[in-house]
Amino acid sequence: MEYCLETKSLCKQYGHFKALNGLSMRVPRGAIYGFVGKNGAGKTTLLRVICGLQSPDGGEYSLFGVGNKSADLYRARRRMGAVVETPSIYGDMTAEENLRMQHRVLGMPTFDGIEELLRLVGLADTGKKKAKNFSLGMRQRLGIAVALCGNPDFLVLDEPVNGLDPQGIVEIRELILRLNREHGITVLISSHILDELSRLATHYGFIDGGFVLKEISAEELNDACRKCVRLSVSDMKVLCLVLDREKQEYKVLSDSEADVYGNENISHLISALAAEGCEVRSIHEHDESLENYYINLVGGGKDA
Amino acid sequence: MLNLLSAEFSRLFKNKLFWLSSILVTGVGVFEIVMEYMDGKSMGTATSLDTSFFSFIFIVCGCTAVFNSMFIGTEYSDGTIRNKLVVGHRREQLYICAYVTSLCASTAMMALWFAVYFTLGLLLLGGPVLGVSQMLIFIGLGILAIMAFDALYVFISLLVSNKASSAVACMLLFIGLFVVALVINEMLEAPEFVQDYSITANGVELMDPLPNPRYLSGIKREVYQFIYDFLPSGQAMQMMTAAVLHPIRMALCSVVIAATSVLAGVRLFKGKDVK
The missing domain is CATH 3.30.70.100 (Alpha-Beta Plaits)
Known part of the structure; x- marks a missing residue:
């Protein structure tokens, strides 16, 4: 099986606190991988590490088979997009300007596809409204749209439905499913809203105390949870x-x-x-x- | 790297603070020229372009202290720095890009100042007293001093993730460096001898001059002079008072400050945990 992400014994320590304690996991290509764990279990730390925001203190990881010590990792990162913690968007820019900015960051030759991306995330009608005036759900969707610039193969979402109203949760869920099914994007979602995850995930990884306790496919889990x-x-x-x-x-x-x-x-x-x-x-x-x-x-x- | 620069420049041109700073620099330039012109008129004294021209270092450095910390700090407060790291931009590229953008912003502000002085200033105040070559040397030294200041601001702004904290730190650095320069200037300007007076029945009589205990001499004077030349604020003070003693040393000091800040900044930024 091909994996978008593999980690082996990853460790990350903040002072005396071990946020990641020998974490090993594998995200299969094409999956919606639900990363489940309580607060402080190490979910966000792992996402920060694999997104290159922080360096691991030990262990290793690979993205699309490229190890974290390889010089090609920067190229492999081009194939991923992420929304870690809060959506990363410029508050004083419109939705379109935010996407144009990310196109520039990626060095894309044209701005083609921005309209389509805005339609995909349901922000096509926001016009000149600044992102700082968006609702939480709109900001979340714009964050995902920014992460989708450059057509990534692997999307990392950290608690994407946190704080959203029921309508917003449904919209994000449908968006993630559409991205996975229609665009073939592998999605890694960290969440502690288990009910929501169970409607999306094809694979699960359960993390506690900085390491993965169990990885299981949705089918296996259904069998285990069957009445x-x-x-x-x-x-x-x-x-x-x-x-x-x-x-x-x-x-x-x-x-x-x-x-x-x-x-x-x-x-x-x-x-x-x-x-x-x-x-x-x-x-x-x-x-x-x-x-x-x-x-x-x-x-x-x-x-x- | 070019992609990052393109993105940063597009953000720079949309940035309100950048335009506000540019307008402020232009406004202060016009104000200084007009005030000097009116003072000259009312007192009947001759005016020249270079009397207040070199205060641009002080004005531009003050504006960029705020601008850099806010412009770079936005990357942290809005979290957009993550978008750049996630898609594979190297940290050293990010750092250099922030510095280049900062230099360009400062250059634009300086250009506006020069434009004001070389049009309105020449018209109202007349030409400079300094020769052309001296003017060019001073301008070059001013640009180097601003480069050193920018390097320090970028260092703080990229290593302090909190936008408000980095803004305060940059402002304190700016004020602190100028206060230190002022104090050193006062110490170096102290006369070697002070005139002593004696009041007698015949009135005030001048005595023999006495050595000034506050006068710096020997190695102590050299050390203070070196610090004065080393600090970009000290350099700015020297240019504003047209009393530049060691132009080559000053230029080298600015280059050393800028290069050291950038190299140390890149190294520290590479190991920084971004949230």
């Missing part, structure tokens, strides 16, 4: 036979435990098992949300 009934039985073979006969989806966890998916009638299942001489020792409904999954992973932290 099921966890049965503990005396005879696993019988359970499998009965479930196969009932054409029921299940997953054997151990000699005595299995997860049964779907809307199986529990009393019917217990009767069938009893008829075969299999005793049901315990039944638990298992319905894990992304939030539960995360909290279980980090060990009960509340501030995701």
Whole structure:
């Protein structure tokens, strides 16, 4: 698999505080990678490091396969755009002027595509309004538009829906999905709004204490969080036979435990098992949300 | 690098503070010429172009202290410096670009001052007392002093991320350097001997001159003179009073200050954590 970003044992320390503590992660090409962690877990520090705003104290990272110690890294950076923390826009310029400025910074020969970019982020009608008078959502969208100048392959967004109203959240979500699906842009989003992330992400990385606890694809996560009934039985073979006969989806966890998916009638299942001489020792409904999954992973932290 | 410069120049020409500073420099130039002309008229004294011409160093350096800190500080306060770093511009390029833009802004302000003095000034005050070659040397030294000041302002503005703090630091540097120059000037200007007086029944009698205890002599005088030549503010004072003693030393000092500031600034900026 091709990766836009790979980090290996990245470390970053502020005084005595270890913001990144041997962080390793991989963002596959074409993914929307949700980077989940509580406040102070190291999300923004990682983004600052990979964006070249800060240098790592240890470890290494690569962008599009180009290592951070390589002289070509500056060229690889041309393929990325980022909105780290607040949108980086000139307050005393209009939306169009901000984009023109970024075109100049990138050395683009013409200003073609600015109108299209403004339309894409829904800021085509802002006219001569200065960016300092924009709403938070508009500023966020303009920040993304600036990051999109130069047609990057990799977009890094730090808490893009923080502080937005519900309408703004929907707009940003739709924009990110459109960029990923229609333009093939790989997106790395850091967020602690798990519900919002679960509507977007194709991959997740869970960070705590400066290192990634787990990386998982959305499919794997869905499987892990799927609604099921966890049965503990005396005879696993019988359970499998009965479930196969009932054409029921299940997953054997151990000699005595299995997860049964779907809307199986529990009393019917217990009767069938009893008829075969299999005793049901315990039944638990298992319905894990992304939030539960995360909290279980980090060990009960509340501030995701 | 050229891309960055193109972006910075386009921002410079749209910057209100730059135009405001330019208007201020022009206004002060016109005001000084008119005031000097009126003073000359009322007192019946001859006027010349160079009496107040070299105050441009003081005016331009004062304006650029505010302008540089605000112009560069905006990159931090608006966060736009990140846009440049994220897309792969090197920090040394960013630093040099900020310095070049700062120099261009100062040059534009100086050009306006020169334009005012060489049109209205020549018309109202007449030609300079200094010879052409001396005028050119002084102008060159003035430009070098401004380059040194700009280098110091850029150093502060790029290394202090807080816009308000860097503005205060630049203003304090400007004021502090001129206060130090004033103090040294006063010490160097102190006469070697002071006249002593005696009041007798016949009236006030002049005594033999006494050595002035505040007079600087020997190595101490040389050290103070060197500091006076070294500081760009000291250089400005010397040009404003048309009392330049060591032009080559002054030029070298300005170059050393500018080069050291830029080199140290680039080195420190490369290691700076940008938020």
